[in-house]
Amino acid sequence: MDTLSYKTKSANKASVEKAWFVVDAENEALGRLSSKVAKIVRGKHKAYFTPHVDCGDHVIVINAEKVRLTGDKMNSKTYISYSEYPGGQKSITAADLLKKKPTALVERAVRGMLPKNRLGRALFGNLHVFEGTEHGFEAQKPTALKLDTIK
Secondary structure, eight states: OOOOOOOOOOOOTTTOOOOEEEEEOTTOBHHHHHHHHHHHHHTTTSTTOOTTSOOOOEEEEEOGGGOBOSTTHHHHOEEEEEOSSTTOEEEEEHHHHHHHOHHHHHHHHHHTTSOSSHHHHHHGGGEEEOSSSOOSOGGGOOEEOOGGGOO
C-alpha cells in the first residue's frame, strides 16, 4: 500500500531562528499594539510554533511615549502595585505612568499577554521598549515591521 506520511515537526532551542524587528508605537492604540507585539514575541506568527519553546523574535518598540489610549482610559485606567506590607498598595493612573515612565505602559501591557510561567518570563526578554527613536540594537540589523500587516 502506497501512502503518504507526514511528520509533525516540533521546534527546539537549537532549530529556532530568531529575527529582530522594530515597531514604531507613534499614534498606535496601546491594546492593539501590545497584542500584535506579544504575538511576535511569543512566536505565534511562525509556521513551526511550539507552545513550550521560546520560538519568538526580538521586538524593539520605539516612541513609547507617543502611544495612545482610546476613550477616557488615559485618566480612568489605574495600575495597582502591592509591596506585600500592610498599607503598601499603590495606584497610579495611565496618564501619570506615561509621564513618569512611558516604557512601563507598553511593557506592562505586553507582559500581561504573555504566559504566566517560566517561559513567559524568558519571552519577556525578547521585548525591548525605548522612548524616542534611538535604540542600541543597530548591530542586530532589525527590520521595520508594519503592524497593519499582522493579523
